Amino acid sequence: MTREEIIKGINQEIVEEYEVDESVIKPDAVIFDTLNLDSLSLVDLVGIVQFKFKVTIPTTELKSIKTFNDLYDYIETHLPENK
Amino acid sequence: MLLQNKFYKVLDSTIDAGGNHGQYRLALLPDCEVYKGHFPGHAVCPGVFNIETIKECAMMLTGRKLAMPTVKQCRFTAVASPAVCPQVDLDLTATATAAGAYLVEARITAGDVTYVEFKGEMTAL
Amino acid sequence: MITEDIERLIPQRAPILMVDRLTQVDGAEGKTEFTIKPDNIFLDDDRRLAEAGLIEHIAQSASAFAGYQALEAGATEPPIGYIGEVKKFHCYRRPQAGEVLHTTVTMGAEVGGVTLLTGATHVGDELVADTRMKISIEK
DSSP: OOHHHHHHHHHHHHHHHHTOOGGGOOTTSBHHHHTTOOHHHHHHHHHHHHHHHOOOOOHHHHTTOOBHHHHHHHHHHHOGGGO | OOSBTTTEEEEEEEEOTTSSEEEEEEEEOTTOGGGGTSSTTSOOOOHHHHHHHHHHHHHHHHTSOEEEEEEEEEEEOSOOOTTTOSEEEEEEEEEEEETTEEEEEEEEEETTEEEEEEEEEEEEO | OOOOOHHHHOOOOTTSOOOSEEEEEETTEEEEEEEOOTTOTTBOTTSBBOHHHHHHHHHHHHHHHHHHHHHHTTOSSOOOEEEEEEEEEEESOOOBTTOEEEEEEEEEEEETTEEEEEEEEEETTEEEEEEEEEEEEOO
16 A cells, blocks of 8 residues: 555545545644544544554554654554555 | 433523524432442433433424434533532524424533533434 | 353443343454343333433443453453443334343444444344444543
8 A cells, every 4th residue: 555545545534534624634734633633532533544554553652643644654654564 | 201300300491582492401310210320329420311311302492202313423521420510501403404303413511511512313203 | 151240240230231241252342132121211101212222232232341351351340431422323213121132342443541332233133223432431
């Protein structure tokens, strides 16, 4: 899976789950603020990544994922096929 | 009504002229039997009782007996109990989407604290 | 086959105990069973379960699964869980007194004690309700 495919795939899921316009998802934007996340809605994002890419993000690793770019990086480096 | 005057009591209500928006001031009754089991020695409002309370207020507002085929989303953002919030405000909008069908949006708050945010579909039985 | 008493797995008690048995655990999936008695707290005037009763049953099914895992991990008391969110709940038919609910819960991602799950409830072969849900478990 290419990085472009990852970005397209995850953005599509985020648009659906959080009912946001895709234009707000910019690589450098802070995920928490952009999606207006709280402790309840954060788990949806982790759920999407797990369901769509079979990548599990442990709670301890979440702190290092701030922007959408960080998220794409994390998925790319942890994809089962890239391991 | 399953829960009226058992789990909650309506102290006051204001219905807008259009009839699709209502505000209810509710007392949460500490002697409700549900607290024997939820949980023993630690009374906490079951989240689903709050959902049922919203349904019952929607029935009062619309004047119809309702079923609730869909809950689009219901968030419980704080844990309610008769000790923590003896009185709560329930704000409810029921928008008719078809004959006998309503989109219901509701919020349960006490002061600055939001306990429940609800969005679902109800239909007249 | 799981023989553990339900009161060892979840903290809820009568009159709002809405699971009789956790029957099976397989990976992230758990199965439960519940017979609706004539005096069930969620039975409406028409002797059918209010939708909230189905939601509670699915939540307690997930709680029983979590309780089983906690017990396996050495806990002595069942953990208290709260519903954080109900999403895309559908009730296809409200079951009545005497009917037996068979529910499958599938646990998903977990962050900071909040767990995503899906649940589906059948009576016989008929799907009567399904939902997505989040529960937060006190640790």
